[in-house]
Amino acid sequence: MRNLSKAPLIGVLIAALFAGLVYLFAWSSIFAVSTISITGAPTTETEKTISQIAAISSGQKLARVEPRAIAHRIEDLAWIKSVEISRNWINGKVEIVITPRTPSAYFNGSTMDASGAIFTLPGFEGADLPRVSAPTPELGLSATELFQSLPEEFKSKVISLSAHNQSNIAMRIALDGREIKVLWGTNEKSALKIEVISALIALEENKNIRRIDVSAPHAPIVK
Template sequence: MDSAVNAKGKKTAIATLLLATVIAIAYLLGWSSVFVVKSLAVRGAPSTSVAAIIETRSGIHVGDKLARIETRKIQSTLSDISWLDHVNIARNWLRGSIVISVSEKSPVAKFRGHLLDEQGSEFDLPQSAKVPVPTITATTQQLAKLGLLLMYSLPEDIRSKVSGISVASRQVFSFTIAASSTREIAVEWGNLEDSEVKIKVYRTLIALPENRKIIFMDLSSPFSPIVK
């Protein structure tokens, strides 16, 4: 009988100790001043002023309880910044530090005065630097995305020289390409079909000596191209 009582008493004592430990840990993490934010840093921002904006948008302040910082929620909030490609928040419990690491989207084209990423989403970089990417002219963003489709269907050596793409409709594409430092060629591409054939015809025509001064090429019918 006594042994049963002692065993029950030990279990109660252990349970009480565990509960007290959990309460103590919860207090340390959530209410005490032991685990608080002592430093906040932003890495990957293009300037200190932009880093300050990200700090403000994060809502994190020195003195905040580390356990109460919802990293996923903050990442979601910062992801609303259009030019951000990736956001990561690292929390160091021992040092009391928070590091927000960010990276910018890479622009591939311009459209309606804004930049486009590879998915065709519009954004603006935080600093107004001149970005050497082609300008897409189209009436809708959906057509602009088709312009990106055309751009990426071109080989790198041709794509890198494209300065502008025009999408009049789903069947009518054209682009301007730099033939030299002083001459551009306007290329009527037609629709997105037979791209491989059109690329071969383009290479053949551009290599001909008699075409060294052309400024126009119509490849909409690749088997009967026109140059001027």
Template structure:
């Protein structure tokens, strides 16, 4: 008899908790705050909705479908009813026409004006542009930091525009291969005193580079 009473009490408590969380006017959404974005987004959450029915994982997954969002974290405050959505936007490192590309190769239309200093990609398609980003992110930082433009030719050959002591240097890189050797050759060439004013370097055949 005692066991039955305990079981009934447990069921009653569970039912009461379920009602309070899911159906009563207590624990409802009082407000929704989105952090990490200056523009409004559709969250699917309405004021007055039951907090228990707000599913953080489902909402995060929905928001992360936005191409410019890298991650979304959703939290519920059971005391004041506030739902906070923290967004981590993707950080672009290159620009191709009206799209920007981040280090993972994801392309998206920027929210507002794109930041200054992005590497410009000239290519026939977004796919080629993404490949160009994958290429230059593997370059040494000392070379990558001077890169301003990457051109992708129809043959797949790459042409880089680099800055060297305040001057522009066009580097005909060729295809994406022997990059470590090409980097060493380029660095060796620009350090030579006689190459102080060079405007073009061809390292597509790194064992026989051409300087102009």
């Protein structure tokens, strides 16, 4: 009989404890957001975008900060590669760690990373990236890989690249104050092709040429 009489009391105590915990975490100011940290955002504009999407404010109840839901919203941004969000129940700090996609080229007016993902990165100014045009991201990657494989001295002269197919890559380069179109062909024998281009440019009779075809470097064509 004594055990039965204690059962309702234990239930009441458990319910009271549960209600107290709910209040403590969901309503009390003890467990509230003290600071919000955003790391990994590559530009000021992207950091502002993350902050707006996360919509977390100082003083907000930590229990109402839902890391998984916020992460899903942020991952909808095309320039986001991954995101991790954590809450610290002791100091009230919320951390948002961003891993952005890294632009490797301008592709058809947008930016593209090394995986071929196309995106627009707010506030990004990458003047040193190659400008690539191609019918598909895969061909755009081929042109970008060619650019990255070039020696720095020659790479600095490249204005833009285009790829119609794997065997038909072309580029525009600036040499001696002239803009010259170079039909490169496949991404092969780059050292030889650069040597041939330099030799052709050095010839007096080629001072007015505007096009060089080194797709077959042992039999180049100039126009």
